[in-house]
Amino acid sequence: MKPTVLVVMLLAGMAAAQAPTQDAVERFNALPEAKKQELREKLKAFKALPQEERERIRANWERFRQLPPDERARVRENFESFRKLSPQERAELRERMREVRKLDPEQRREMRDRLRNWLRENPERREQLRENLQRWRSLSDEQKQELRERLRERRRP
Secondary structure, eight states: OOOOHHHHHHHHHHHHSSSOOHHHHHHHHHSOHHHHHHHHHHHHHHHHSOHHHHHHHHHHHHHHHHSOHHHHHHHHHHHHHHHHSOHHHHHHHHHHHHHHHHSOHHHHHHHHHHHHHHHHHOHHHHHHHHHHHHHHHHSOHHHHHHHHHHHHHHHOO
16 A cells, blocks of 8 residues: 555654654544554555655655745645546556656756746746636536546547
């Protein structure tokens, strides 16, 4: 069982701390026993990860904590959107991200720069993308699934 990213990030932050705060201890003690056990298992899974992976997660957690509140909210929103994807869609997205990570840093930088430039040069398209994203977020899960199926049908030869 693979722990969710957000919980692992939270646990990484807790595991990196010298000692949990009294507030954290009180919140943990107030949880139902089943939730406590779930968190213990996720912490155990986190500790079983290779040191390099734990360090990467801790660094990501620290970067997340340093973000302004509106950016943290956006990250949480994106995470929730990711969780709502079907397993196949998540796998496809992960594969695309693996492809991006395989690019050397210069290629990734160029790709980001091209996207930023395109968005800057096409403010109407950028606004249209934002509006589409807002509409997408307002759709029910059933409506989203219906749209996904229609897009898949269009792609098929």
